[in-house]
Amino acid sequence: MKSCLVILLVSVLALVQASAYRGSDEDYSVWPAATLDESHPHSSNWPCDVGHFRQAYVLMHKVDKRLAQIDSEDLKKRIQNFAVDELRRCTANGQMDEHCVRRSIGITMAFIHHQKTQANRL
Template sequence: MRFLLFLVLATVLALAQVQARTLRESNESRQYQESQEMSPSWSHRHSSMWPCDVADHPQAYVLMHKVEKRLERIESAPIRHRIVEYVTDQLRQCKSHNQMDEHCVKRSIGYAMSFISHQKEQAKSEY
């Protein structure tokens, strides 16, 4: 009788463990899907505008996104190219041992915005 009771209890505990594991995996899967849905559309890994050595680092997405938004308002292709080259150089300086320093990228945002403004002002004075 005791053996039967022990067997039933062990079976119930095993089923509870399986159910808990299934729920945990389901929650993790749902959280992953929600995080993918909530990620901004600009968080793409590859772009024709940015070289892969900087575009492959998620830490750089914030700066790249801000620059892309500013570039939408600039019509001159040479200026756009100059800005992308400058920002790419800034991002490459933020890399160390193939890791992107997020704090360096955030500091570079101000430099990049200043550079963009300077380029726009310079273009206005030329015309």
């Protein structure tokens, strides 16, 4: 009986954490519209073939925030090309897989960290 109660309690806590995590995300639906005109609903830094997918906004927003902290134009271009390649891998049959994009966020952030570390060593 006690083990069932513990399992139930842990499950409820996990659900509460999951809903709080989802609720704490920024509202990315506002981001592109606030920065651009009506003809291109995404940042001009991103190609249209990936930029017009709403699922891509999270990754694009995170990368744009990181790029703002970097001075080297070469490094910025390398990171952006990597992110675009990741987004293109998530596109199939005219649709973008949101789960793939979310996995790509971690991969891209790790790539950015690695590139910044390498740049600092030089």
